[in-house]
Amino acid sequence: MDWLERMNRAMDYIEMNLAGDIELEEVARRACCSTYQFQRMFPFITNVPLAEYIRRRKLTLAALELQNSSTAKVIDVAMKYGYESPVSFARAFQALHGVTPAMARQDGIALKAYPRLSFQITIKGVDAMNYRIETKEAFEVFGMERVFRIDEDGEAPNTPAQLWQESHANGEVERLAVNAGDLPKFVSQDSYKVHGICSYRDTGKDTFPYMLGAFKSGTSNEAGYSTVTIPALTWAIFPSEPIGWDAFGDTIETLYRRFFTEWLPTSGYEQADGLELEVYGGRDGLHSVELWFAVRKV
Incomplete structure (x- = not known):
């Protein structure tokens, strides 16, 4: 199917x-x-x-x-x-x-009608999508975890973006970066030390876990943090172009949207349990993000 x-x-x-x-x-x-x-x-x-x-x-x-x-x-x-x-x-x-x-x-009253959605093939793909498929051995991440509602309801911070803002403001991001230690070899050495790790365990149908996390290496200090083992998986990795901070939100949104609407429907892959990583990096005063999606062959 x-x-x-x-x-x-x-x-x-x-x-x-x-x-x-x-x-x-x-x-x-x-x-x-x-x-x-x-x-x-x-x-x-x-x-x-x-x-x-x-x-x-x-x-x-x-x-x-x-x-x-x-x-x-x-x-x-x-x-x-x-x-x-x-x-x-x-x-x-x-x-x-x-x-x-x-x-x-009442006769002549104006109402709104929202028709049934149906999914059809549309012509897309004029703009190239850069991606690569990599199989990685199991690795560990550690950091600060929150569980969020998918509908973004509940007490603040109620989105990952708010967690990032809060953790920058109180210095937790900088402290985690210091405790991260060296980057492991399977991560680009242009990467920063703190990243977003999403949906690595089941927290219920209406919620998902999100971690401000670091890759664990031999020089990491994970004391006081939540630690998660990411199993050996195949990853579809989508890098952004170098950008400024002001374009970060729109860039990530575009990468996610193109993955779900252009790449995934025609790739012969499906997501493996929804596991996603947002791996941040940069050089020469510009920044970048790689979206890692755990996938498997259909």
Whole structure:
């Protein structure tokens, strides 16, 4: 089963269950990946988080039902599409459509419709993607770990970017860089000492672990830090061009998006458990990032 078919099977399941319970495990199973991987790649491909897409589809169908039926009660429609009370339904409905559920029945009222997503082949790839495939033996990383929600909800810092900001401000990044010691030989010697390590263990379907980490070597001091063993894996590695700090966010976003939308669907590989590394480096006053994706042959 190819990538397009798997993704469309996942969309079929969501569409068939908009008026019921949508099990994220089943969505991901139909796409042949983990729940974390599916929720992780979905917004890069579609520009909308999975939960928001489902919410929009539910409220689109709810609006059509109210508009086309003079007998349907608002509370019944609310319950049908997963809202526990008319108040929460009305709040969500007005946020999306700009009108209350009762107003949706008025003749000529303007509503919004978000159609079902489907995945198709599009012509891309005009711009070359630099990458390499490397198989590496097991290695260890250590550093400061946090667990985040995929939907970025919860107490601050609630994103890896905020963790970086906090750790720079309190000096933890600099302290970890000192404790990192020498870089191991399998890492470019232009690399910095502190990197981002993502999804190296299972923390539940709605969360993922992220570490501000260093590669462990014979001169490292990992006392007081979390230590993780990364098993022997094959990696697809995507380097950026040299850039300034002000372009870093957009550059990383572009690399992730092109990996999920251009390289992965046609490469003959799939992600291996969602494990990713952001390896930072630089020279001559400019900076760079390499995104390491653990992959395996389909």
